[in-house]
Amino acid sequence: MSRRVWVGCAALVMSLLAPRATAQVTEPDPVVDEVVVRGPEKTRPETVRAYARLGEGDPLTQEDLAKIERRLVATGLFQEVKVGFEPTGPGRVRLILEVEDKASWVVAPTFVLQSDNVGGGVLYAENNLWGRSKKFATAAQVSTAESGIFAGFLDPNLFGLPQLRFSLEGQLRSDRVDEYQPGTGQKRPEVVRRTRMNSASIAGELGFLLFERVRAAAKYRLMSIDAKSPDAREEVTTPVFSLGPAQKDASLRLMVGIDTRQNLHAVMEGLNLEASYELSNPGVGSDFRYERFGLLYRHGLRLVGEHNLVLRGEAVAGVDLPFHQEFVMGGNSLRGFVYRQFRGDTRLSFTAEYHFPLFTVSPLSFRGVAFSDTGVMMWRNLPEDRELRDVNGRVVRSYLPDSRGGLGAATVAQGVGAGLRLYLRNIVLPLVGVDAAYGVNSGEFRFYLVAGVNPS
Structure with missing residues (x-):
């Protein structure tokens, strides 16, 4: 061709x-x-x-x-x-x-039922103040471990911009703080020292969100803390830190991370990765000197329909933490164990929850949850005389005689179990939940009930 x-x-x-x-x-x-x-x-x-x-x-x-x-x-x-x-x-x-x-406001009773913490109160919450999505809540609670009054305001749409977020909260609290004999295998952990601590605090946070995923915030907190003499009926009666006039604890916390989470009715989807740093010293108006570092991971995955896998992991470490700022585990933070059973200046934790629908009686939805909580708690190192002092020589933490520092003395605990969650689609009502947990280390079953919010 x-x-x-x-x-x-x-x-x-x-x-x-x-x-x-x-x-x-x-x-x-x-x-x-x-x-x-x-x-x-x-x-x-x-x-x-x-x-x-x-x-x-x-x-x-x-x-x-x-x-x-x-x-x-x-x-x-x-x-x-x-x-x-x-x-x-x-x-x-x-x-x-x-x-x-939705109906935007609610007045409801609150309940808390955990090992060594039982009580209740009343809550008022408004989720759509002035029709501008501002949120206000106030609650009063009396329980065996902590009682108090709480009030908080949240503006997730500051100046009409969803990218800006502002919150302000304050509370008055009275805590009965128990310290337990070390060890995870105890069925009935023994209280070694019991201290009453009263506090008043106010905190404000300003945050912003870029590109619907990058989040940063700065939070300033001011607290007055007053510790009483330990209960003379317990084994250890040495004050947990120096007694006297109320002391001022102020801190500045900075946070940055990625946050794509969305709560779509009863299902949480998206990823949250964030790093934080908190500083307390006279430069920010505090009587204390300490630092806290944190890494947080949260992830919600929609599996089939309304089935939801929620993962949460955290690593936090503190430097020269006074008693009232130490990390704790137990209760709702580590189901299967006594409320605030474990204490330390370094904590690793991981929680996995699988949520699934059971049935719906419109507009009330019943959902089941299976969960596993794992935690590692330790003191990195302890002073030889078992007393941590600030730069002025004042004792800010007197450790128990049996306390041990280092990785070899770390507490490793796990709890597994199942529970029930209730949701109302047409009203702003706080989550109601009940859990039954088995402490793998102790072989003990414990039950937890939370309805509404509490001052903690």
Whole structure:
């Protein structure tokens, strides 16, 4: 075949393909002409628009519609969310946000039932103050281990910007702090020293979120702490730290991390990785000197339908921690063991929970949970005289005679079990849960009930 014939065939093929190529050119995404909010009885339309994060003049894709719906559900303000659009002209659309408010406030009793901590109280919470998604809660509780009054305010949408977050909280507390005989194999851990500690604190935090995933925050806390003499009926009566006038503890905490978590009704999805550093010294207005370092991992995975795997791991370490700032494990933080049974200046922990639906009696949902809690607690090193002092020579921690430092003396404990969770879809009601846990080390079963929030 001659070269001229080849060229002619090629030209014919190109002419046949040209119309098809032109037909495959996609139309540009429509542009939002206006954003219309329908349905809310309390939430202000500008609040709904702010959480949508898409406004007039922005292009709209199908992916955007799904993202907006998830953002609105994740606020916790609405029991139903529908996102759609309708054309207003060539290449222009009207974005429609249709929502149904939850009942935003609640007055409810609170309960706590853990080993060595039993009590209850009352809670008032408003989840949508002034229709602008501001949150306020106040609670009073009396229990065997801790009693107090708590009040807190959270603005997750500061100045109408979901990227900015501000919180303010304060509390008055009276704690009965028990220290136990070392060891994880005790069925009934023995209290060695019992100290009453009274405190008052106020804290404020300012945070920001970039690109819906990078989160940073700074928190300042101011506390007055007053320790009483130990209970003379227990084995150790040496004061846990120097008695006298109330002491001032102030700290500055900085945090940065990645946070893509969203609570979609009863299911938590997304990843949270964060690092934190907390400093207390006279430079920030404190009578104490200590530091705390932390790494936190949280991950929620939706498996099948409403099944949810929630993972949590944490590594924290402190330097020269006074007694009231030490790390603790036991109770809801390590199920299967006594409330605050273990203490130290270094802690590793990992929790895995598998949540699954049981049945629903509209609008109440019953969900089961299977869990495993693992913790490692230790003192890295202890002073030879068993007393930690600050720069002024004041004792800020008197350790128990049997306390040991180093990796060889670390406490390793694990608890496994199952529980029940209750959720209300149409009202802002705190989580109600009950757990039965088996302490692998001690062979003991323990039960835990938490309803509402408490001052801790």
